[in-house]
Amino acid sequence: MQLKSVDVSKTASATTIIFDALKQAIVEGELEDGTPLRQDEIAKMFNTSRIPVREAILKLEEHGLVTSKRYKGAVVSSLTQDEVREIFDFRALLESNVIAKAVPKMDDQVLRKARGYYEALATSTDPSEWGDLNRKFHETHYAASGLTYHLAEIDNALNRIDRYLRARILMDNGVVRADSDHQEIQEACEAGDANRAAELTFRHIEKAREKLLAFLD
Known part of the structure; x- marks a missing residue:
């Protein structure tokens, strides 16, 4: 072990x-x-x-x-594909709501920190960093909401599937690093557009669900 x-x-x-x-x-x-x-x-x-x-x-x-x-x-524990779908459906609803609440509270420091993670993810050549940077990018946005119970539930959901996501990222050879979704979400946050950030986050999670299910299959 x-x-x-x-x-x-x-x-x-x-x-x-x-x-x-x-x-x-x-x-x-x-x-x-x-x-x-x-x-x-x-x-x-x-x-x-x-x-x-x-x-x-x-x-x-x-x-x-x-x-x-x-x-x-x-x-x-292991997860069935039905359990993966359920977790992602839950994440899509919860995380899109949280980022909508977070955008009006994001100050320059939060936005700079999130952009730093986005840029590091886009340029990193170290596979061991990709999973952490991806998660930190999203968590930085969500933390601005101040919704501690929601954040804890997001953390728990991510912990259930994170090892599968990390494996998929590696198998994709880092495709996630160049994902335009991250750039669009970051730009929506910087523009103060809460509704667009929520819509983009919802779609981003749905896309990740389908890619992960295909990987597991």
Whole structure:
């Protein structure tokens, strides 16, 4: 199992540290679908007892990243194509609404930060950066909304599918970097056009859904 181990024997937040490490490994695809999460092995890696490991795995189950299976214990969750469709439908509705609320609140600092991520994504030649830059570009826009509950739900939805999106981006050889959708969304935000930003975001997510389903198929 490939994880960044940390000695948490003297740390009060052992559960949080283990949860964050496992979540990152799952989201970034280091732990593939169906990978078993063996509590003894993980506890040894982090130099702790099984208790915080068990608590971290329970939190991962709550986020939909881990499933408990009979005779196998906890394993990394997988998604059916119907589940992928449902998550993307949810994202399209939620994210288009959030960016519409965010645009009027975007100041120059937010817009510059988002454009920085867009330009970095368009020019990066490092595949390991593409997934992170793509996500940061969108999250920077959404954060301006101040809708903390909505943002948490978006984060959870993205965590469920992020490893598949990252794999597709790599298989596309970085086509997403040159996607005109990003430029149009950024320009709509800079123009203060909330309705257009929402419409573009909705279409962008629908397009990503179809590309991902084709990739999974």
